[in-house]
Amino acid sequence: MTGLRRVEGAGVTLALESWAPAHPSAPPLLLLHGVSRRGSTFLPALPWFLPRFAVHALDHRGHGASGRAPGYLVRDYAADAVRVAGGLGGPVVLYGHSLGALVALLTAAALPGRIAAVVAEDPPGPGFLARVGEGDYRPIFDLYRRHAGSPLPVPELARLLDAAVLESPAGGAPRRFGAIRDSAGVRLTAACLTALDPAVLDPLLSGAWLEGVDWPAALAAVACPVLLLRGEPALGGMLPAADFETLRDAVADLTVVDFGARSPWGTAGHTIIGQSPDVLPRFVIPFLAAAVAGGEGHA
Numbered sequence: 001m002t003g004l005r006r007v008e009g010a011g012v013t014l015a016l017e018s019w020a021p022a023h024p025s026a027p028p029l030l031l032l033h034g035v036s037r038r039g040s041t042f043l044p045a046l047p048w049f050l051p052r053f054a055v056h057a058l059d060h061r062g063h064g065a066s067g068r069a070p071g072y073l074v075r076d077y078a079a080d081a082v083r084v085a086g087g088l089g090g091p092v093v094l095y096g097h098s099l100g101a102l103v104a105l106l107t108a109a110a111l112p113g114r115i116a117a118v119v120a121e122d123p124p125g126p127g128f129l130a131r132v133g134e135g136d137y138r139p140i141f142d143l144y145r146r147h148a149g150s151p152l153p154v155p156e157l158a159r160l161l162d163a164a165v166l167e168s169p170a171g172g173a174p175r176r177f178g179a180i181r182d183s184a185g186v187r188l189t190a191a192c193l194t195a196l197d198p199a200v201l202d203p204l205l206s207g208a209w210l211e212g213v214d215w216p217a218a219l220a221a222v223a224c225p226v227l228l229l230r231g232e233p234a235l236g237g238m239l240p241a242a243d244f245e246t247l248r249d250a251v252a253d254l255t256v257v258d259f260g261a262r263s264p265w266g267t268a269g270h271t272i273i274g275q276s277p278d279v280l281p282r283f284v285i286p287f288l289a290a291a292v293a294g295g296e297g298h299a
Helices: 039-049 074-086 099-110 126-130 137-147 154-163 183-193 198-206 215-220 241-250 279-291
Strands: 003-008 013-018 028-032 054-059 092-097 115-121 226-231 254-259
Touching (some): 003 074, 013 039, 028 039, 028 074, 028 099, 039 054, 054 074, 074 092, 074 099, 092 099, 099 115, 115 279, 137 198, 154 183, 215 241, 226 241, 241 254
Parallel strands (some): 028 054, 028 092, 092 115, 226 254
Antiparallel strands (some): 003 013, 013 054
């Protein structure tokens, strides 16, 4: 079945878009987006996933067509994903970007034996999140907070975002938002912000996002294979060295593709798939074919 349906999360109704698989036995793949986005931002990846998986894209609580909720901690998003993944049948593959990568790892820790594999695209580490108010992401998240839930038409909001000036807390030169996002990306951001609960940004900006999560213990509980796509911190990647080492040392079955300054694959920042589209056929699909039982039959 293809289409948007409502599913129950942890005390909130969520929007889940699903696509019919090319093979009746194709394993389920749950796509988990980053903060301020929505499930439809994964549409460019569908040509690679649909021949191999029964694909489901979730709108997190407070995002897109999902319901608003009183709690927006990472553990709240993970509680939703645990319920959704648990209802998808056989072993589930999780692909998460940013917030979605954190949620994917916590979901895998909570559902041992039910998650076949995880692809974690540049998860923001605890050290990074503890200092998010001091770096260049702060004015971006402030901008999102200011315009979340905007009633403006998308073209008008996109023009406002494009012209917005970002003042760095670290004392760097001011930047125009439109200078760090292409015009299509600005418009996508505007469209997503119109369907975002402003309260989503509050725990992130206050440094409380990972409250109640024992991060090293959760990582150690992940039993399935994990592919980590790590962005270059100097280009906006959210997994600095200390956070990366914690993840590397805790996850038992970890494959790392690093897009840092010395990478032979080329460099990328936080949105690795967007900046390097060949990551999907070159790394993600082969990893999943090896990790998912019977995956080679769908490749």
